[in-house]
Amino acid sequence: MLIKDVVLGEDAPKALLLEKHKEFLLSYGKKSHMDYEHKMTEYLRMSGYYWGLTALSLMGDLEHAGKEEILNFVQECQNPCGGISPAPGHDPHLLYTLSAVQILCLYDALDILDKEAIVKYVSGLQQDDGSFAGDKWGEIDTRFSFCALACLSFVKRLDAVNVDKAVEYILQCMNFDGGFGCRPGSESHAGQIYCCLGSLDLAKGDLLGWWLSERQLPSGGLNGRPEKLPDVCYSWWVLASLSMLGRLHWIDHDLLRSFILACQDSETGGISDRPGDIPDPFHTLFGLAGLSLFGDEHLVPIHPVFCLPYPVIDRLGIQTQSLH
Numbered sequence: 276m277l278i279k280d281v282v283l284g285e286d287a288p289k290a291l292l293l294e295k296h297k298e299f300l301l302s303y304g305k306k307s308h309m310d311y312e313h314k315m316t317e318y319l320r321m322s323g324y325y326w327g328l329t330a331l332s333l334m335g336d337l338e339h340a341g342k343e344e345i346l347n348f349v350q351e352c353q354n355p356c357g358g359i360s361p362a363p364g365h366d367p368h369l370l371y372t373l374s375a376v377q378i379l380c381l382y383d384a385l386d387i388l389d390k391e392a393i394v395k396y397v398s399g400l401q402q403d404d405g406s407f408a409g410d411k412w413g414e415i416d417t418r419f420s421f422c423a424l425a426c427l428s429f430v431k432r433l434d435a436v437n438v439d440k441a442v443e444y445i446l447q448c449m450n451f452d453g454g455f456g457c458r459p460g461s462e463s464h465a466g467q468i469y470c471c472l473g474s475l476d477l478a479k480g481d482l483l484g485w486w487l488s489e490r491q492l493p494s495g496g497l498n499g500r501p502e503k504l505p506d507v508c509y510s511w512w513v514l515a516s517l518s519m520l521g522r523l524h525w526i527d528h529d530l531l532r533s534f535i536l537a538c539q540d541s542e543t544g545g546i547s548d549r550p551g552d553i554p555d556p557f558h559t560l561f562g563l564a565g566l567s568l569f570g571d572e573h574l575v576p577i578h579p580v581f582c583l584p585y586p587v588i589d590r591l592g593i594q595t596q597s598l599h
């Protein structure tokens with residue numbers, strides 16, 4: 276079966292051409308301002324700035340981009356309604372409102388915008404079913420749910436929208452193939468998957484991460500529910516979940532490590548649920564597994580979902596959902 280792909284030429288670059296990319300991006304803005312391409316891409320200018328500036332920032336070169344000129348441009352693009360346009364004279368839209376907020380975050384200059392106006396604009400675009408329109412013309416797309424929740428997260432105002440309804444709508448956009456589309460029933464697309472998973476994480480990730488990190492007690496041990504005693508096996512249930520959420524660092528590693536080590540039986544070996552109890556294979560596994568998740572140099576790294584050593588998972592070449 277012929278699969279659609281490309282062939283990498285022999286002369287294709289093999290090293291990362293960082294200096295070239297810096298030149299490319301820094302000179303891009305300096306092209307003649309009235310040339311045709313520049314005019315025809317005016318409708319996405321704010322996003323263009325976000326793409327270039329973030330790329331420069333990744334290369335540690337943001338300071339060479341004209342900060343004052345860009346901050347002035349962003350201010351010129353804010354509308355009385357609070358929404359931000361891609362360029363002066365264009366209609367405001369969620370896409371460019373997010374790009375502008377991201378640019379200001381890069382420069383730590385969020386306060387040059389009227390935050391309350393942005394909050395009003397973004398929250399005003401949420402529909403009764405929880406979805407978000409991109410602008411006043413009403414196009415609905417899960418991309419805009421992400422833009423809205425990301426914007427509000429940056430200004431710490433997720434309270435301004437109905438987050439549960441937003442989540443409810445996004446889950447309706449999940450397809451039988453595990454992917455997400457722009458509206459219920461739309462075909463799965465990687466871009467929409469990024470937006471939907473990102474939205475779910477923004478909406479519920481911190482809440483869940485906080486509940487999990489609240490499991491840690493002064494002893495360093497983790498319990499399974501509030502008001503319960505710590506137990507080594509929760510080192511796994513809680514840590515593996517936080518690891519999946521990308522919030523493993525929300526638990527004090529050293530404190531937990533000292534708890535697990537205190538649960539070891541120095542005579543017989545093995546780890547128990549709590550210091551002084553009888554060790555057993557169950558808690559020995561989950562104590563070591565917790566230490567492995569924190570990257571203990573003496574232990575093989577463990578997969579947070581499969582609870583098996585990564586080399587085993589890699590050898591099997593399996594994904595979390597078998598495709599065949």
Ligand SMILES: COc1ccc(S(=O)(=O)N2Cc3cc(C#N)ccc3N(Cc3cncn3C)C[C@H]2Cc2ccccc2)cc1
Nearest residue numbers: 499506507508509512547548549554555556557558559560
């Ligand atoms: C106390 O004797 C027991 C009691 C129950 C069981 S069990 O039902 O098979 N099982 C597995 C388990 C195995 C061992 C070992 N070796 C020890 C305990 C333990 N528990 C009990 C436990 C652990 N932390 C606190 N509690 C009370 C969990 C339980 C249920 C479970 C199974 C699989 C995965 C997760 C949880 C086995 C022995």
Ligand SMILES: [Zn+2]
Nearest residue numbers: 506507508548
């Ligand atoms: Zn236990």
